[in-house]
Each structure stands twice: as structure tokens, then as C-alpha cells.
Amino acid sequence: xxxxGDLSRSDRIDLAMAAPVLFTSMLDVxxxxxxxxxxxxxxxxxxxxxxxxxPAVHEVIEMAEPRQATIDDLALAHxxxxxxxxxxxxxxxxGELDPDTQTSIGSWETARWAAGSGLAAIDALDRGExxxxxxxxxxxxxxxxxxxxxxxCLINNVAVAARAxxxxxxxxxxxxxxxxxxxxxxDIFWDDxxxxxxxxxxxxxxxxxxxxxxxxxxxxxGLTVNVPLPAGATGDHSLAAFDTIIGPAxxxxxxxxxxxxxxxxxxxxxxxxxxxxxxxDYGLLATRVRSLxxxxxxxxxxxxGGYDLxxxxxxxxxxxxxxxxxxxxxxxxxxxxxxxxxxxxxxRFRARALES
Amino acid sequence: xxxxxxxxxxxxxxxxxxxTFAAELATRCGASVxxxxxVGLLDRVPSEREPVPSHxxxxxxxxxxxxxxxxxxxxxxxxxxxxxxxxxxxxxxTATDPGDVIIVGSRxxxxxxxxxxxxxxxxxxxxxxxxIVPSIDxxxxxxxxx
Ligand SMILES: [Zn+2]
Numbered sequence: 001x002x003x004x005g006d007l008s009r010s011d012r013i014d015l016a017m018a019a020p021v022l023f024t025s026m027l028d029v030x031x032x033x034x035x036x037x038x039x040x041x042x043x044x045x046x047x048x049x050x051x052x053x054x055p056a057v058h059e060v061i062e063m064a065e066p067r068q069a070t071i072d073d074l075a076l077a078h079x080x081x082x083x084x085x086x087x088x089x090x091x092x093x094x095g096e097l098d099p100d101t102q103t104s105i106g107s108w109e110t111a112r113w114a115a116g117s118g119l120a121a122i123d124a125l126d127r128g129e130x131x132x133x134x135x136x137x138x139x140x141x142x143x144x145x146x147x148x149x150x151x152x153c154l155i156n157n158v159a160v161a162a163r164a165x166x167x168x169x170x171x172x173x174x175x176x177x178x179x180x181x182x183x184x185x186x187d188i189f190w191d192d193x194x195x196x197x198x199x200x201x202x203x204x205x206x207x208x209x210x211x212x213x214x215x216x217x218x219x220x221x222g223l224t225v226n227v228p229l230p231a232g233a234t235g236d237h238s239l240a241a242f243d244t245i246i247g248p249a250x251x252x253x254x255x256x257x258x259x260x261x262x263x264x265x266x267x268x269x270x271x272x273x274x275x276x277x278x279x280x281d282y283g284l285l286a287t288r289v290r291s292l293x294x295x296x297x298x299x300x301x302x303x304x305g306g307y308d309l310x311x312x313x314x315x316x317x318x319x320x321x322x323x324x325x326x327x328x329x330x331x332x333x334x335x336x337x338x339x340x341x342x343x344x345x346x347x348r349f350r351a352r353a354l355e356s
Numbered sequence: 357x358x359x360x361x362x363x364x365x366x367x368x369x370x371x372x373x374x375x376t377f378a379a380e381l382a383t384r385c386g387a388s389v390x391x392x393x394x395v396g397l398l399d400r401v402p403s404e405r406e407p408v409p410s411h412x413x414x415x416x417x418x419x420x421x422x423x424x425x426x427x428x429x430x431x432x433x434x435x436x437x438x439x440x441x442x443x444x445x446x447x448x449x450t451a452t453d454p455g456d457v458i459i460v461g462s463r464x465x466x467x468x469x470x471x472x473x474x475x476x477x478x479x480x481x482x483x484x485x486x487x488i489v490p491s492i493d494x495x496x497x498x499x500x501x502x
Contacts, residue, residue, distance in 0.1 A: 038398075039398070098396070098442040098443060098444065098474065099366070099394075099396045099398065099442065099443065100396045100397040100398050100442060101442075147481075148444065148445070148477070150441075150442040150444070150445065151396075151397050151442065152397065180397070183441075183445070204440060205440060206395065206396065206397050206440045206441065207440055207441040207442070207445060208439060208440030208441040208445070208446065208449065209441075231411070271400075272397060272400065
């Protein structure tokens with residue numbers, strides 16, 4: 001959109017600074033039906049669509065087409081036998097992989113679109129089409145291990161994207177701010193020294209992993225960074241965790257790319273978890289990610305969880321506004337909850353991992 | 357040799373059958389019993405109810421685990437534990453000692469692939485022996501455990 005001539009001074013500055021953000025949605029190819037009552041439901045993608053229609057960010061959005069991942073793409077992060085079994089399970093019409101994880105007949109094709117969307121975003125960023133990308137996908141991925149579907153996740157989307165990048169010799173930092181620990185992503189990159197995995201999550205909570213003492217295998221010690229926070233923790237402690245632990249870890253690692261497992265279930269309105277973040281907190285975190293971006297066009301946000309649709313909408317808008325560097329009025333950041341001591345403890349584990 | 361039986365319980369018919377078998381095995385070999393429930397993502401958002409705070413939910417679910425779900429284990433003084441995760445990962449992370457034996461009910465999901473059932477996935481990946489207890493008189497297809 002071309003700015004009109006009667007902009008206020010602040011609007012002019014915003015537009016001059018605004019960085020285009022690529023947006024990939026698989027809205028038209030989502031045939032992953034989890035059932036009417038399931039929180040990880042098809043209406044989540046339209047809620048993200050509402051987020052980018054917000055006037056604050058609408059002008060910075062560059063739409064990009066998704067693509068379907070091939071089996072070879074998926075095999076970057078998963079065992080071939082798992083992929084064959086998963087396809088067979090889904091297409092034979094069975095529905096429940098575990099008590100949380102439902103599939104429908106269209107789930108296999110949809111999961112391939114989800115994993116491929118991250119790859120398509122990387123391709124588009126390679127062509128210089130934008131400064132960063134937001135990939136709106138489902139089902140989410142960060143609980144899926146190389147050999148196991150769980151926690152609503154079938155294919156580990158961020159792991160597929162990261163492995164596509166390391167396959168061409170690049171180093172990748174993954175920041176996982178979904179409220180749940182990304183056990184699958186951690187597991188896949190546990191001994192991989194080309195990938196840094198850093199997670200902020202609620203604990204105790206599903207899936208039970210992600211203690212601060214989990215720092216990676218001996219050849220990759222310190223390349224897994226976990227900051228578990230207690231129920232009720234507010235965004236101020238996540239920012240402190242980013243500023244004192246995760247940000248320095250990413251800077252020291254000097255990645256070529258930053259991939260964000262962008263879940264929005266740490267929002268205080270989310271029904272599945274107990275952290276107390278607001279949309280404003282996501283904006284502040286995204287601003288910090290932007291400040292660490294290795295170069296223009298080297299940051300991809302991949303949607304993970306987020307089950308309150310209004311919170312999902314406002315938080316995604318806040319994220320994109322922050323990444324683009326445009327002003328945007330949103331919920332005030334949260335502060336004053338528990339979590340301070342937990343960040344200090346996580347920092348100690350981090351320091352110990354670096355000594356060893 | 358068999359020092360502890362680790363039983364996955366979720367209130368289903370299959371898990372009750374497994375508990376009944378475990379009670380007999382524990383009595384015969386003098387093993388201790390750990391009754392475990394995996395707390396999943398959906399545990400706190402039952403379809404018919406509003407989400408409940410997680411601590412309140414954990415108290416409720418622990419009461420169920422100690423009560424009706426473990427009824428066949430009465431008299432064996434089992435240890436009760438809630439473990440976050442899906443059933444497979446919770447069992448695998450918990451049963452790691454050499455004397456552990458995992459006991460799970462078969463929920464009848466034994467089709468063309470081994471991806472679909474807790475029991476077969478557990479058996480495939482476990483580092484300790486696994487006993488899968490069939491529930492042949494299961495009258496209905498497997499139901500979601502709540
Ligand atoms: Zn989550």
C-alpha cells in the first residue's frame with residue numbers, strides 16, 4: 001500500500017523503518033480434523049489470518065505460497081520407518097495416536113504442507129523477498145521426536161527447517177517460546193553442534209522434560225538451554241531470561257539463522273497452561289529476536305501452540321508488528337508474578353554447562 | 357530379579373485389567389508396585405467442562421488414581437505418581453531400573469501399524485521388560501480416558 005500524503009510525522013517514521021514480513025498460510029490446504037472439541041483445531045489458522053489483517057501490520061505483510069514437504073524433506077528430522085508408519089496409520093483412517101493426538105484422513109497431507117511451509121519461507125527469504133517470515137501452520141511440531149508423534153504434533157516442522165539449513169552448512173538457533181517444552185526438538189538436536197535449542201516453558205507441565213539441568217550431549221554441551229518457569233510466571237521473567245541467558249547464548253553461538261517455535265499458549269487466557277503472559281510480552285520478545293537477527297532475511301517464526309483464539313490473534317499481531325518495527329497498541333506487558341528465582345537457577349546451570 | 361512393577365493407569369477398562377494382572381504378579385514375586393498416570397495436554401480441558409487450574413486438576417486426578425483406577429491393587433500399598441507426558445514417554449522415563457517391569461493394558465489397537473497403541477510403542481522402545489495384558493472382554497472400542 002502506498003502511504004497517503006497526510007500522514008502524521010510518527011506514521012512517516014514508522015513506514016520508513018518498517019521491514020516487510022513474509023507470511024505463509026496453509027489456510028486453504030488445512031484438512032487436519034481433530035474433532036469438534038479439540039483445542040488444536042482448524043479455526044486457529046483463521047484466527048492468525050485476522051491477526052495479519054490488523055491495520056497496524058497489514059501493510060508490511062508480503063504473502064508467500066506454502067509448499068508440501070517431500071518424504072526426503074521430512075526424513076531430515078524423522079526416521080524413515082516412522083514416516084512410513086505414520087502415513088499408513090493416518091491414511092488407514094485410524095484416529096488416535098495417543099490420548100492427546102488425533103488424526104483424520106487428511107492429516108498426512110496437511111502435515112506435509114505444514115513442514116513444507118517453513119521450507120518455502122526459507123526459499124523466499126533466500127530470494128530476498130522480506131526481512132523475516134511468519135509461517136502459520138498446523139498441526140504444531142515441537143513435541144514430535146524423530147520416531148514418535150505426541151502432544152498434537154506429527155512432524156517436527158521447526159526441526160525439518162533447521163535440518164534443511166544445516167544440510168547446506170549453516171548454523172541455526174531455535175528459540176522455543178511455546179509454553180510447553182519442545183521435547184521433540186530438544187531430542188532431535190541433543191547431540192547436534194550445528195543447532196542451538198533454547199526454550200522458555202512452564203514447569204511442572206507437559207511433557208515433563210526441559211529441566212535447566214538438560215544442557216545437551218557432551219559434544220554439544222551448552223547448546224541446549226532450558227528456562228523452566230512456574231505457573232503464574234509473568235512476561236518480565238521471560239524477558240530477563242532472554243536478556244541474561246538465551247540472548248547471550250544465541251550471540252555466542254553466532255547462528256546464520258534464527259528459527260522461532262512461536263507458540264502462543266503462554267498467554268494468560270490460554271486454557272492449556274498456566275503462565276500469565278500478554279500480547280505485549282510477545283511483542284517485546286519478538287523485538288529482542290529481531291535485534292539478534294544474524295542478517296536481514298534470516299529469521300523465521302513457525303506457529304506452534306496457542307489455543308485461545310483472541311489471544312492468538314492479538315499475540316501474532318504484536319509479534320509481527322515488533323518484527324516489522326511498526327508501532328502497535330496492544331495489551332500491556334505483564335510483570336510481578338513468580339519466576340525470578342527460576343531464572344537465576346537456570347542461569348547457574350547455563351554457567352556450569354559453559355565451564356564443562 | 358523383578359523388583360518393581362510400573363503400571364500405566366488411565367481409568368480405562370484395559371488399564372483395570374492390567375492392574376488386576378499386576379496385583380497377582382506382585383503378590384507372587386514380591387515386587388513393589390508403582391501406579392502411574394501420564395498427565396497429557398488435554399487432561400485439564402475435559403470437553404464437557406471449563407478448564408481447571410492445573411494444581412486443582414492434579415489433585416482430582418491423583419484422587420482418581422489412588423481410588424477407583426487402582427482398586428485391583430488394594431492391599432499392595434502401591435506408590436502413586438503423576439508423570440507429565442504421553443503414556444509412552446511417561447512409562448519409558450519412569451521405568452529405568454534393571455528390576456523394573458512395565459505393565460500396560462492392550463487397548464485393542466493392534467492394526468497394521470505399530471504406531472497406534474501405547475502398549476506396542478512401549479514394547480518397541482523400552483529398555484526393560486514389558487507385559488502387555490489383553491482385555492479380551494472389552495465391550496466397546498477404546499475410549500478416551502478422562
Ligand atoms: Zn504448547
